[in-house]
Amino acid sequence: MARRGALAGDLTASEIVRRRLTGRQADVLGRAFEALLLSALLVALVILVTLLVDIFRDAVPVLSDRGVDFLTSNVSSLPERAGVRQGIQGSLTIVVFVAILAFPLGVGAAIYLEEYARDTRMTRAINANIRNLAGVPSIVYGLLGIAIFVQFGGLSGITGGRSVVSAGLTMSILVLPIVVITAAEAIRAVPDGIREAGYGVGATRWEVVRSHVLPYAAPGILTGTVLTMARAFGEAAPLILIGAATGFLSTGSGGFFEQLRGAYTALPIQVYDFATRNLREFQNSTAAAIVVLLVILLLVNAVAIVLRNRYERRW
Amino acid sequence: MNEGGEGVGTGTRSGGSRARPRQRPYTGVAVKTEREQRRSEASGDVIFDVRDLSVLYGDFRAVRDISLPIHEHEITAMIGPSGCGKTTVLRCFNRMNDLIEGARVEGQILYHGVDLYAKEVDPVEVRRRVGMVFQKPNPFPKSIYENVAFGPRVAGFGGSMDDLVEESLRKAALWEEVKDDLRKNAYTLSGGQQQRLCIARAIAVAPDVILMDEPCSALDPIATLRIEELMRDLVRDYTIIIVTHNMQQAARVSDRTAFFTVEVGEEGRRAGVLVEYDATERIFTNPSNQRTEDYVTGRFG
Numbered sequence: 359m360a361r362r363g364a365l366a367g368d369l370t371a372s373e374i375v376r377r378r379l380t381g382r383q384a385d386v387l388g389r390a391f392e393a394l395l396l397s398a399l400l401v402a403l404v405i406l407v408t409l410l411v412d413i414f415r416d417a418v419p420v421l422s423d424r425g426v427d428f429l430t431s432n433v434s435s436l437p438e439r440a441g442v443r444q445g446i447q448g449s450l451t452i453v454v455f456v457a458i459l460a461f462p463l464g465v466g467a468a469i470y471l472e473e474y475a476r477d478t479r480m481t482r483a484i485n486a487n488i489r490n491l492a493g494v495p496s497i498v499y500g501l502l503g504i505a506i507f508v509q510f511g512g513l514s515g516i517t518g519g520r521s522v523v524s525a526g527l528t529m530s531i532l533v534l535p536i537v538v539i540t541a542a543e544a545i546r547a548v549p550d551g552i553r554e555a556g557y558g559v560g561a562t563r564w565e566v567v568r569s570h571v572l573p574y575a576a577p578g579i580l581t582g583t584v585l586t587m588a589r590a591f592g593e594a595a596p597l598i599l600i601g602a603a604t605g606f607l608s609t610g611s612g613g614f615f616e617q618l619r620g621a622y623t624a625l626p627i628q629v630y631d632f633a634t635r636n637l638r639e640f641q642n643s644t645a646a647a648i649v650v651l652l653v654i655l656l657l658v659n660a661v662a663i664v665l666r667n668r669y670e671r672r673w
Numbered sequence: 674m675n676e677g678g679e680g681v682g683t684g685t686r687s688g689g690s691r692a693r694p695r696q697r698p699y700t701g702v703a704v705k706t707e708r709e710q711r712r713s714e715a716s717g718d719v720i721f722d723v724r725d726l727s728v729l730y731g732d733f734r735a736v737r738d739i740s741l742p743i744h745e746h747e748i749t750a751m752i753g754p755s756g757c758g759k760t761t762v763l764r765c766f767n768r769m770n771d772l773i774e775g776a777r778v779e780g781q782i783l784y785h786g787v788d789l790y791a792k793e794v795d796p797v798e799v800r801r802r803v804g805m806v807f808q809k810p811n812p813f814p815k816s817i818y819e820n821v822a823f824g825p826r827v828a829g830f831g832g833s834m835d836d837l838v839e840e841s842l843r844k845a846a847l848w849e850e851v852k853d854d855l856r857k858n859a860y861t862l863s864g865g866q867q868q869r870l871c872i873a874r875a876i877a878v879a880p881d882v883i884l885m886d887e888p889c890s891a892l893d894p895i896a897t898l899r900i901e902e903l904m905r906d907l908v909r910d911y912t913i914i915i916v917t918h919n920m921q922q923a924a925r926v927s928d929r930t931a932f933f934t935v936e937v938g939e940e941g942r943r944a945g946v947l948v949e950y951d952a953t954e955r956i957f958t959n960p961s962n963q964r965t966e967d968y969v970t971g972r973f974g
Contacts, residue, residue: 477774551811555871557772559824559878560801569823570813 413652416645428646433623433631437639442647445628446654448522448602449591452624455526456533456590461583463530464537468579471538472545473567491535500596503528508600520601522622528596533586540582544575577669584662588655594626602627625651720745720882720912721766725780728761728770735761736945737938738780741931748904748913750923750953753933754968758945759916760808762933763884765789766914767803768796801828804875808887810867812859812874817842817851820859820870824878837877844910845873846903865896872903876911883907885915889922901926920969923953930956932965 369377420428424441431441475481507524516523548571556566602623623631629651632644721743728735736758743749743766751759761770768789770776782789789799801824812820821838830837838855842848847869851857859870868888875883885904889897904913904926917923923930931950935943949956949965960966 549811551807551809552813554769554772554805554807555811555813555874556823557769557797558767558800558805558807559827559874560797561823561827562797565827569827574814 420646445625459530468541500599544578722783747928750927757933804880841877
C-alpha cells in the first residue's frame with residue numbers, strides 16, 4: 359500500500375501497472391515444495407527400477423538358456439529341470455473360477471445395491487461392510503477357505519479338500535467385495551438423466567437396467583473385473599493355507615475333474631517355493647518365475663487398459 | 674383423441690412470434706380468447722385435475738395445496754422463481770417423483786378422472802401416456818434411430834419401426850437434418866438437435882401429454898426458437914405442460930400460465946405455492962395478484 363502511494367506520484371498509470379505485474383519475487387517456497395514432490399516420485403521410481411533390474415538380471419540366464427522349456431516343465435528338485443507349468447495351470451484355473459463365480463455374483467450384488475435397494479440404514483451398513491471386507495487381509499480369507507472348503511464335511515467331499523477347487527472358491531470370495539465395489543462405482547457413474555430418460559418413455563426398472571445402465575457401465579465393470587483377476591492371479595497368502603503344494607507335485611494323471619480335486623500349485627507359490635530352496639541355482643529360477651508372473655500380470659492389465667480406452671464414454 | 678382440430682391459427686402464431694416485441698408478447702389476443710372461450714365451453718376439456726396437491730421430501734413440504742386444471746390441447750406454462758416447486762409439480766404428472774427416495778404426494782391428480790396416485794395405478798403405464806422432456810438434453814448414448822425406437826419397443830410396438838422413427842423425427846422437426854445418418858450416435862448432434870431428438874423420443878410412444886422441464890434452458894436463442902415453434906405445432910396433437918424460467922417464453926408459447934412462488938410459513942419453513950393461474954394473456958397484462966404482477970414485470974425481490 360505504501361509503495362503504491364509513493365509510486366503513484368510521478369509515474370504514468372501504465373508504468374504502475376507494469377511494475378505491479380512484473381515486480382514479483384521468485385517463489386522460493388513453491389519451488390522447494392515442487393522439488394520435494396519430485397524427489398518423492400524419484401525415490402519410488404528408483405526402488406521399483408532397482409527391483410526390476412535385479413530380478414531381470416537373475417532371470418535372463420534361465421529364460422535365455424531354457425526359454426519355453428521353463429514354462430512347460432514340471433516342478434523338480436533339480437534347478438535345471440524345474441519349471442512353472444503346473445503353477446501357470448493352477449493360477450489360470452483359479453482365475454477361471456474367479457471369472458465364473460465372483461464376476462456374476464459381484465456384478466449382481468452391485469446392480470441390486472445401486473438400482474434396486476432403497477437407501478435405508480441397512481443398505482448403508484451393507485455398503486460400508488463391503489468396503490471393509492475389501493480391506494481384510496488375504497490371509498484371513500485363507501483361514502475362511504480352510505474352514506469352509508477344506509475342512510467342512512459336506513463341502514470338502516465336493517472340493518476334494520486341499521485342491522485347486524478350494525483355492526478357486528476361496529479366491530472368488532476374496533475378490534468378491536472388490537468386484538462389487540468397482541461394479542457399483544461404474545453403475546453409479548451412469549448419469550441419472552439416462553435413467554430418467556428411460557423411465558420417461560415408459561420403461562420398467564428392469565428394462566432401464568438391461569438396456570441402458572448395464573451397457574453404459576459395462577466398460578467400467580469389465581475394467582474393474584479384469585483388475586481383480588490380476589489380483590487373484592498374484593495372491594499367495596491364502597493359497598499357502600489352502601495347501602498349494604510346495605515341493606514335489608505330481609499332476610497330469612487322472613481326468614479333468616480328478617485334477618481339479620487333487621494337489622495343485624500356483625505361480626506365486628512356486629516363486630515362494632523356489633526362493634526357499636537351498637541350491638543357489640534356484641535363485642535364478644525364482645527370478646525367472648517372478649518375471650513370468652509379472653509378464654502375465656502386465657498382459658492382464660494391458661487388456662484392462664485396452665478395454666477401458668476402447669469403450670470409454672464421456673457424458 | 675388427439676385430432677381435436679383445435680389448432681386453427683397456431684401456424685401463423687408461431688410464425689409471427691419472431692417479430693413480436695418482447696414487452697407485449699400478445700398480438701393475437703382476440704383470436705386466442707375466442708379459442709379459449711370455445712374450449713372452456715367444450716366438455717371433457719380438462720385432462721388433469723390437480724386437487725390440493727402437496728409434495729413432501731421426507732419431512733420437507735416442497736409444494737403445498739396446489740389446485741389447478743390442465744386443459745387438453747393447450748400449452749400450460751408454469752413459471753416462478755427458483756425453488757418454488759414448479760419442477761416438482763411437473764414431475765407429479767407422470768409420477769417421476771416416485772424415483773426420488775423419500776418423495777411423497779398428498780392430494781390428488783385426476784387424469785381423465787382417474788387418480789394417478791391410486792394404489793392400483795401402474796406408474797410405468799402412466800409414463801407411456803405422459804411423456805417427458807428434460808432440462809438437459811439426455812439422449813441415450815446410442816444411435817439416433819435407437820433413441821427413438823427404444824420407447825415403442827418396450828411398449829411392445831408391433832408395426833413398422835422405420836416408419837415410426839421417421840414420423841416421430843418429422844414431428845420433432847429433426848428428420849431433414851438426420852435422415853441420411855440415423856445410425857450416428859446421438860451424442861454427435863448439437864444441443865438443440867439433441868433436445869429435438871428427446872422430443873421425438875417422447876412422441877414416439879404416442880403419449881397423450883408431453884411434460885417439458887425447462888427444455889430450452891441449455892440451448893441458444895435460435896435452437897430455443899425452433900423448439901418453441903415445434904411446441905406450437907405439437908399442441909395440435911398433444912397437451913403440453915412446460916416449466917420455464919423464461920417469462921418471454923411462457924408469454925410466447927403458452928395458452929395458460931400458472932405462477933408459483935415460495936412462501937415462508939410458520940417456523941421459517943419454505944414451501945412452493947400456486948399464486949395465480951389464468952390465461953397467459955391475463956397473467957402477463959392484467960394479473961389479479963400483486964405478487965404475479967411484481968414477478969412478470971421484473972420487480973420481484
